[in-house]
Amino acid sequence: MSDQSASSAHLHAHLDGDARHGHVIEGRSQAAMGLALGLTLLFAVIEAVTGFFSNSLALISDAGHMTTDAAALGLALMAQLIARRPPSSRHSFGFVRAEALAAFVNSLAMLLLVGWIVYEAAKRLAHPEHVQGGTVFVVATIGACINILVAWVLSRGEQSINTRAALVNVLGDLLGSVAAIAAGAIIHFTGWLRIDPILSIFVSLLILKSTFGVLRESYHFLMEGVPHQIDYLGVGADLAAVPGVLSVHDLHVWDMSPGEPALIGHLEIADLNAWPEVLRAVKEMLLAKHGIDHVTLQPEPHNH
Numbered sequence: 185m186s187d188q189s190a191s192s193a194h195l196h197a198h199l200d201g202d203a204r205h206g207h208v209i210e211g212r213s214q215a216a217m218g219l220a221l222g223l224t225l226l227f228a229v230i231e232a233v234t235g236f237f238s239n240s241l242a243l244i245s246d247a248g249h250m251t252t253d254a255a256a257l258g259l260a261l262m263a264q265l266i267a268r269r270p271p272s273s274r275h276s277f278g279f280v281r282a283e284a285l286a287a288f289v290n291s292l293a294m295l296l297l298v299g300w301i302v303y304e305a306a307k308r309l310a311h312p313e314h315v316q317g318g319t320v321f322v323v324a325t326i327g328a329c330i331n332i333l334v335a336w337v338l339s340r341g342e343q344s345i346n347t348r349a350a351l352v353n354v355l356g357d358l359l360g361s362v363a364a365i366a367a368g369a370i371i372h373f374t375g376w377l378r379i380d381p382i383l384s385i386f387v388s389l390l391i392l393k394s395t396f397g398v399l400r401e402s403y404h405f406l407m408e409g410v411p412h413q414i415d416y417l418g419v420g421a422d423l424a425a426v427p428g429v430l431s432v433h434d435l436h437v438w439d440m441s442p443g444e445p446a447l448i449g450h451l452e453i454a455d456l457n458a459w460p461e462v463l464r465a466v467k468e469m470l471l472a473k474h475g476i477d478h479v480t481l482q483p484e485p486h487n488h
Contacts, residue, residue, distance in 0.1 A: 217261040220334045224354070225254040227330045234323045238316035241308055242364040245301045245384045246327055249357035249391070253334075255293060262286070281441075284405040291399035294356075298388045298395070305381035305388075315380050317372030324364030331358040352398050356391035363387045408438040411445045414474055422469060423451065428462040430454055430486055437476070446478035453483045 228250035235243030262282075331354055338351045363383035370379045410416045416437055423432045435449035447470065453459055463481065470476040 216337050216340065217257055220337045220354075221254060221257040221261060223330055223334050223337075224250050224257060227327055228254055231323055231327055234319060238319040238323075239313055240315045240320040240364065240367065240380055241301075241304055242360070242367040242380045242384050243320050243324060245304075245387070246324065246357065246360040246364045248297050248301065249360045250327070250331075253354050253357050255290065281406065284402045287398055288402040288406060291395050291402065294391065294395045295399075298392050301384050301388045305384045308381040309378055312377035312381075315367075315371050315377055317368045317370070319368070320364055321368030321372060324361050324368055328358060328361035328365060331355075331361055352394045356387075356394055359390055360387045405439055408436075410437050411439050414445055414476070419447070419470070419474055419476070422473060423449070423466060426462065426465050426469060428454055428458050429466070440478055444478065445474070445476045446480075447476050448480045450482045450484055452486055454486055456483060456485055459483045 228247050231243060231250060232247035235241075235247050335351060335354045335358065338354060363386065367380045367383050370376055404412075414437055416435075419437060420432050420435055423429060423435070429451050431452040433450050433452075435447070437445060437447045440446045451462070451466070453462060462483070466481065467479055470479055
């Protein structure tokens with residue numbers, strides 16, 4: 185280990201009484217992500233080719249969803265590998281935000297895809313195009329089975345914000361496969377061509393709702409928002425109520441990594457000599473009442 189790496193490791197070390205959070209994600213299963221990626225990408229290619237020859241927007245849309253899923257899974261896998269890197273002298277917080285960043289990018293890509301699907305569907309509603317219903321039905325059924333298998337693989341692995349984002353995409357794609365199955369069957373037995381773009385729009389709207397949820401969560405995390413489970417004003421009030429604390433200011437609460445809240449702030453203390461006891465009481469209160477373990481506080485003397 186180089187002198188610089190050794191110095192960085194020493195500065196990042198957590199001693200007795202420090203938070204347990206280590207700024208690095210461990211134990212996430214890359215094998216499950218890799219398997220899901222391979223299955224999704226393989227069938228996306230098959231479905232895209234079949235959708236082109238059968239002229240089915242529902243099938244092409246489903247192939248587009250699966251391609252986006254493959255990109256999501258690829259980014260998730262890359263982000264998890266990056267997030268496992270320990271903090272360094274250049275990145276003192278580590279790389280855990282790589283997962284949220286990838287989830288945010290995935291969600292934006294899904295929004296663009298949904299926009300394209302709705303645009304194409306609107307054109308086909310005005311001018312229906314011939315679709316090979318039987319081919320669509322068979323291929324979409326296989327696609328649904330692949331999506332179920334991928335969702336099962338992802339649900340059994342350890343969960344992260346990015347894994348959940350990829351799972352949302354896969355479940356959305358499962359809806360796309362179901363819609364394509366329905367479109368293929370209806371077109372094959374009735375010849376009603378407009379069902380293809382209608383179901384494409386319906387599935388796009390369902391996917392839109394899930395995508396916005398992941399987008400909000402990843403954006404909130406990237407912007408260092410107060411964790412949803414924590415009452416910021418309640419934390420401030422509880423800090424001020426600790427014996428020996430006169431006032432609280434410059435208080436910030438955010439997630440170091442998903443599920444690992446951190447807090448920094450300034451406390452005005454009646455007696456600086458009592459700071460060790462006050463700090464101990466503050467830490468015990470924050471962990472017990474708010475689940476905050478990573479705490480950095482600066483004591484200040486009372487200004488008369």
